[in-house]
Amino acid sequence: MAEQQWNAEIYRRDGAFVARLGASLVDLLAVVPDERILDLGCGDGTLTATLRDRGARVLGLDASEAMVAAARGRGLEAVCCPADSMDFDATFDAVFSNAALHWMRDPDAVAARVFQALRPGGRFVAEFGGEGNVASVRGALADAYARRPELGPYPDPWYFPSMTGYRAVLERAGFALHSIERIERPTPLPSGVGDWLRLFADHALRELPVHMAGGIIAEVEEALAPRLRGADGIWTMDYVRLRLVATRPEARS
Numbered sequence: 001m002a003e004q005q006w007n008a009e010i011y012r013r014d015g016a017f018v019a020r021l022g023a024s025l026v027d028l029l030a031v032v033p034d035e036r037i038l039d040l041g042c043g044d045g046t047l048t049a050t051l052r053d054r055g056a057r058v059l060g061l062d063a064s065e066a067m068v069a070a071a072r073g074r075g076l077e078a079v080c081c082p083a084d085s086m087d088f089d090a091t092f093d094a095v096f097s098n099a100a101l102h103w104m105r106d107p108d109a110v111a112a113r114v115f116q117a118l119r120p121g122g123r124f125v126a127e128f129g130g131e132g133n134v135a136s137v138r139g140a141l142a143d144a145y146a147r148r149p150e151l152g153p154y155p156d157p158w159y160f161p162s163m164t165g166y167r168a169v170l171e172r173a174g175f176a177l178h179s180i181e182r183i184e185r186p187t188p189l190p191s192g193v194g195d196w197l198r199l200f201a202d203h204a205l206r207e208l209p210v211h212m213a214g215g216i217i218a219e220v221e222e223a224l225a226p227r228l229r230g231a232d233g234i235w236t237m238d239y240v241r242l243r244l245v246a247t248r249p250e251a252r253s
């Protein structure tokens with residue numbers, strides 16, 4: 001499978017809604033001035049900057065060089081590192097993550113690293129795609145691949161767990177879970193599903209000949225229009241979120 005690559009400029013144009021939808025997660029985090037926060041999967045740093053503006057000492061972390069460069073371009077401190085190999089030791093009062101954990105395919109390793117990064121009593125506040133997220137697109141992409149057997153099976157890079165499944169991940173890592181909820185959030189797209197695919201399904205399209213990638217996008221659009229495109233022409237994606245608050249328990253004396 002090709003690795004997903006990000007273009008920070010296109011993300012700013014077509015992906016700005018991701019940070020807008022994460023604004024209430026920042027409220028849930030309730031930043032305490034001067035506390036140390038890790039923004040896990042910080043992307044271009046839009047919400048990292050919000051955390052800073054609310055008084056946190058914040059570090060962004062992302063696996064994409066392009067996104068880290070964009071975050072640094074805002075004057076933020078940011079490092080490029082896959083979450084499952086970060087190595088902080090009780091460094092942060094909180095770990096925050098919006099719309100990023102579903103890109104990380106080894107949830108147990110990530111949860112263990114987050115746990116390790118938090119001081120005892122520190123909190124993990126996160127939202128990401130849950131079971132059923134973008135099911136329409138996943139199905140249509142798999143169908144388009146199936147019509148081209150020479151491509152092999154559709155390379156699905158996303159991890160969208162159930163609440164039960166992710167609760168178990170957190171428990172295995174040692175977290176105390178305070179809340180977890182599944183939220184159905186139909187999300188209007190600023191442009192169509194074609195632009196969404198070019199931005200978020202780059203892993204499935206980039207290495208294909210241009211005419212084939214274009215053919216797949218056209219087929220997905222045609223298959224999904226009856227379900228996702230309104231009479232006004234606006235596309236609404238079938239987003240489903242998991243939103244959670246967990247803490248690293250205080251050390252026992």
Ligand code: BEZ
Binds near residue numbers: 099134239240
């Ligand atoms: C999401 O935020 O749910 C998402 C984004 C890109 C690809 C798949 C899901």
